[in-house]
Amino acid sequence: MTTLVSKLRQSTAAAVLALTAATVAGEAFAKDLTITVWSGGSNDSDAYRWEAIEMAADILEREAAILGEDLNITVESKGQFGNWQEFKQAVTLAAEAGTAPNIVVTSHLDIAPWSEAGYIVPVEEYLDIDAWPLSDIYPNIMEIAAFDDVQWGLPQDAESRPFFFWKDTLKKIGYSDEDIAAIPARVEAGEYTLQNVLEDAKKAVDMNVVEEGYGFYPRVSNGPDYAQFYQSFGGQLLDPDSGKLVLDKKAMEEFYQFFVDAVDAGITRKNHLGTDWGQWYNEVANGKAAIWHGGTWHYGRYAQEGNEDFWNTIEFSLIPAGTENGRANTITHPLVYLITDNADDEAEEIAANLVKIASEPRLNTLHAIKSNHLGISRQQSNIELYSNNRWADEATDRLLAHANSQPNHVNYGAYSEALFKGLEAAWTGTKTPAEAVAEVEVQMKATLGDELIVR
Amino acid sequence: MQRSSWLGLAFLSPALIVVLLFFMVPVVLTGFFAFTNMSTATGVKGGEYVLNASGLRALADAGLPANTLDQIEGAGYRVDAGGLEALAAEFGQPTADEFGKLHAGEVFTKRRDIERALKGLRSNPIRKTRDRKAAAELFKRSMMNERFPTLPAFEAALEEAKIPQADRPLITKVAYTGWVWTAENFGFLLSLESTWQYAKNTGIYVVFTLSFNVLFGLFLAIATFYLPAGQASTFRAIWFLPRILPPVLYIVMWRWFTWDTGFISTVLSSFGVAPKNWMLDTEFHAWTTIVLINGFVGASMGMIVFSSAIRAIPSSMLYASEVDGANRLQQIWHIILPQLRWPILFITSYQTMSLLTSFEYIYLATDGGPGGATEVWALAAFHTALNNYGGNLQYGLGATYALLLVVIGLMASLAYLRLFNFRNLLIKPRIEG
Numbered sequence A: 001m002t003t004l005v006s007k008l009r010q011s012t013a014a015a016v017l018a019l020t021a022a023t024v025a026g027e028a029f030a031k032d033l034t035i036t037v038w039s040g041g042s043n044d045s046d047a048y049r050w051e052a053i054e055m056a057a058d059i060l061e062r063e064a065a066i067l068g069e070d071l072n073i074t075v076e077s078k079g080q081f082g083n084w085q086e087f088k089q090a091v092t093l094a095a096e097a098g099t100a101p102n103i104v105v106t107s108h109l110d111i112a113p114w115s116e117a118g119y120i121v122p123v124e125e126y127l128d129i130d131a132w133p134l135s136d137i138y139p140n141i142m143e144i145a146a147f148d149d150v151q152w153g154l155p156q157d158a159e160s161r162p163f164f165f166w167k168d169t170l171k172k173i174g175y176s177d178e179d180i181a182a183i184p185a186r187v188e189a190g191e192y193t194l195q196n197v198l199e200d201a202k203k204a205v206d207m208n209v210v211e212e213g214y215g216f217y218p219r220v221s222n223g224p225d226y227a228q229f230y231q232s233f234g235g236q237l238l239d240p241d242s243g244k245l246v247l248d249k250k251a252m253e254e255f256y257q258f259f260v261d262a263v264d265a266g267i268t269r270k271n272h273l274g275t276d277w278g279q280w281y282n283e284v285a286n287g288k289a290a291i292w293h294g295g296t297w298h299y300g301r302y303a304q305e306g307n308e309d310f311w312n313t314i315e316f317s318l319i320p321a322g323t324e325n326g327r328a329n330t331i332t333h334p335l336v337y338l339i340t341d342n343a344d345d346e347a348e349e350i351a352a353n354l355v356k357i358a359s360e361p362r363l364n365t366l367h368a369i370k371s372n373h374l375g376i377s378r379q380q381s382n383i384e385l386y387s388n389n390r391w392a393d394e395a396t397d398r399l400l401a402h403a404n405s406q407p408n409h410v411n412y413g414a415y416s417e418a419l420f421k422g423l424e425a426a427w428t429g430t431k432t433p434a435e436a437v438a439e440v441e442v443q444m445k446a447t448l449g450d451e452l453i454v455r
Numbered sequence B: 001m002q003r004s005s006w007l008g009l010a011f012l013s014p015a016l017i018v019v020l021l022f023f024m025v026p027v028v029l030t031g032f033f034a035f036t037n038m039s040t041a042t043g044v045k046g047g048e049y050v051l052n053a054s055g056l057r058a059l060a061d062a063g064l065p066a067n068t069l070d071q072i073e074g075a076g077y078r079v080d081a082g083g084l085e086a087l088a089a090e091f092g093q094p095t096a097d098e099f100g101k102l103h104a105g106e107v108f109t110k111r112r113d114i115e116r117a118l119k120g121l122r123s124n125p126i127r128k129t130r131d132r133k134a135a136a137e138l139f140k141r142s143m144m145n146e147r148f149p150t151l152p153a154f155e156a157a158l159e160e161a162k163i164p165q166a167d168r169p170l171i172t173k174v175a176y177t178g179w180v181w182t183a184e185n186f187g188f189l190l191s192l193e194s195t196w197q198y199a200k201n202t203g204i205y206v207v208f209t210l211s212f213n214v215l216f217g218l219f220l221a222i223a224t225f226y227l228p229a230g231q232a233s234t235f236r237a238i239w240f241l242p243r244i245l246p247p248v249l250y251i252v253m254w255r256w257f258t259w260d261t262g263f264i265s266t267v268l269s270s271f272g273v274a275p276k277n278w279m280l281d282t283e284f285h286a287w288t289t290i291v292l293i294n295g296f297v298g299a300s301m302g303m304i305v306f307s308s309a310i311r312a313i314p315s316s317m318l319y320a321s322e323v324d325g326a327n328r329l330q331q332i333w334h335i336i337l338p339q340l341r342w343p344i345l346f347i348t349s350y351q352t353m354s355l356l357t358s359f360e361y362i363y364l365a366t367d368g369g370p371g372g373a374t375e376v377w378a379l380a381a382f383h384t385a386l387n388n389y390g391g392n393l394q395y396g397l398g399a400t401y402a403l404l405l406v407v408i409g410l411m412a413s414l415a416y417l418r419l420f421n422f423r424n425l426l427i428k429p430r431i432e433g
Helices: A002-025 A048-066 A084-096 A108-117 A139-144 A167-172 A177-189 A194-206 A225-232 A249-264 A277-285 A298-304 A345-358 A361-371 A378-382 A390-398 A412-427 A433-451 B003-033 B053-061 B066-074 B081-091 B093-103 B111-119 B129-137 B151-160 B165-175 B184-191 B193-225 B229-244 B247-258 B263-269 B283-311 B315-323 B328-339 B341-357 B360-365 B377-385 B395-419
Strands: A030-039 A070-078 A103-107 A163-166 A244-247 A291-293 A314-317 A335-340 A452-454
Touching: A030 A048, A030 A084, A030 A345, A048 A070, A048 A103, A048 A345, A048 A361, A070 A345, A084 A103, A084 A108, A103 A108, A103 A345, A108 A335, A108 A412, A163 A167, A163 A177, A167 A177, A167 A194, A167 A314, A177 A314, A194 A249, A194 A291, A225 A249, A225 A412, A244 A433, A249 A412, A249 A433, A277 A298, A314 A390, A335 A345, A345 A361, A361 A378, A412 A433, A433 A452, A433 B184, A433 B193, B003 B395, B053 B066, B053 B165, B066 B165, B081 B093, B081 B129, B093 B111, B111 B129, B151 B165, B184 B193, B184 B395, B193 B229, B193 B283, B193 B328, B193 B341, B193 B377, B229 B283, B247 B263, B247 B283, B247 B360, B283 B341, B283 B360, B315 B328, B328 B341, B341 B377, B341 B395, B360 B377, B377 B395
Parallel strands: A030 A070, A030 A103, A244 A452
Antiparallel strands: A103 A335, A163 A291, A163 A314
């Protein structure tokens, strides 16, 4: 790490020297620059998060060469972090030590605290947001990478988080093929709710179609997915008028109660949280669970786990509503490219231009299709690799139109941590849902202060 | 002081430096962090001054007069004579003239708007994005979204914007992005129910693991003492394995052992027991695993210390007791245990301290689960300050947890000193007095 940084410093210093020399001599100058990219939450199929930057560097070098400049960009990338916790710890501590990577691929939720701390610089300082390719990015996704009216980053991908049903299991508990095909529309219309999920999952367990604890098989760790269930019960994350976070106690308690009911009915394991991810993927991909939820990128992962026939085995829909107050919904949680604050302004500008080029439809499509994410811009539907992909097409259609994102707010991290802690306590029976909500309220009031509205 | 004493000090100095660097400095820093609201958003190194949309909302809530708010927000980008002059100097008179003709006197609230206006220059275009950005900056009259590195710079900007003197302290306070001193962390921690849960968890963890460590260590030491030398060393070596294994590897083996598809489940399934996660099934399972995981590591240390202490007992005493007809149990009770008082004290107090602060095996095994049931105090400090899903690192609050732990540790040591009558144990033999 230190060697990397010292290299970076050396190269920057060398570049500055070269630049000065060239200006004095009035000749074409040579510039060597090392751009580091760190990407969180990535596995092998997400490699285009940094490979697109390498391709962009190649294009930028060629453009410079035509202008008679000798620009050499070395891209050093790191995509292997144990989990989100470790990645964010690494970036934060590196930024404090002044050794942050030039480009970070991370959750859009980091924009608020990291901009406050001065770790990142807005891409709009360097890029023309009105010009292609940025003008072609869907405005709602672009908005997710903005905070306080400033365009801090660029969306790197889009996704959403659907509910999944194992078709065979539904058939065994009495659904016809037509019934199953109608589920997505019924969910969207609010006719099929989380109460129906409890009933169907219970049937599947009682009829021994799936084992106990496998009726409803949720995500095994903290994540944006759980905010969806809060929304299912009518909960609101942010009050758009005041820009403050919202704790809707009734919705929160009903959301916790749903998971407690699932445990009591024997359709979800009490100790489910903390299950190994590898085990989880393998089980849901092969029909061990009746109903579960995940993300659009799971499509590819299920194939890796041996399910080559997604369309005939699995149905997908929005997250059903919980009550009449709630709504069927899904959260999109795009990752974003952020540029970190660097002593060398030139490095910031080049990094910004690299992420701009990497956002061009063809390059982004490589990532979208390889990793089973959704595209970020309109023109991607004119690229055959994208338009010929059934999953990208149908998932965009069925989910993305209804997707909202979590709010960019300096304190959202603390909010979401408290939400999950409460869920964990209720789920495992340490507290009743009402007690858990009471503690969440204390915790949120203390950490968020004026920035919280309690309903 | 004699010269030889200085020599002793010189020999000790590397150790002193290490203690200073790796113990004193962290403790002092923890004490210092504990009285701040430091977090990811405030950063560690201090702050700057910036007014953004969130800041303005906060100011409105805090009752800043609407006029002042408008003054800050409405200044925007103004196409005035000064700006056009600067534009002429940078990009040439024709450019400035054309821009003046199109937009003189206008105020743009957002940078993007003035950039669009600059893009509209037809006869004298500013082609490069970067140049247009620089040109837009020449007209900036607002202090919004600009980071001022120092207080004087920020105050100068307030002065320039003619913000009323009375409103400035509030604006400065809201605009500051860094951390501030606060004593609220302590009250906050104590008001949280989960803090008491962590305390309880830590109590369970320390009491059970410690009892296991000491009793099992004693058992191993005494049992191997009565074995032939060769066998004794073999057994000791086996029981020493958990300590020398890398923690990650050791825990991976435990997970494999207890997982749904692991060893215990596989073996028991042939007896008709449904497979389950033996580590995380219930709180009881989690605690049993945690105590065993830590206990086996801790017991090996007790075993080594107790074994050598037993060897230091003059064998003549043991022979004499055998001549007197004492059996093994009587030997242990009347001869061995009384002489192990000092090592037992040492192991007990040492292990209490290290258990209070250790969380690495829990972190790797259950990470505080299920449902926070095994979240001990030190682990909570780690999660709060350095490691959580949202990356919301609250250094100040985490340090407060750690500081309270230091206090608890000190109190526990004092209690041990009293309980074991430390002074008597250290009393100088009369012959030297």
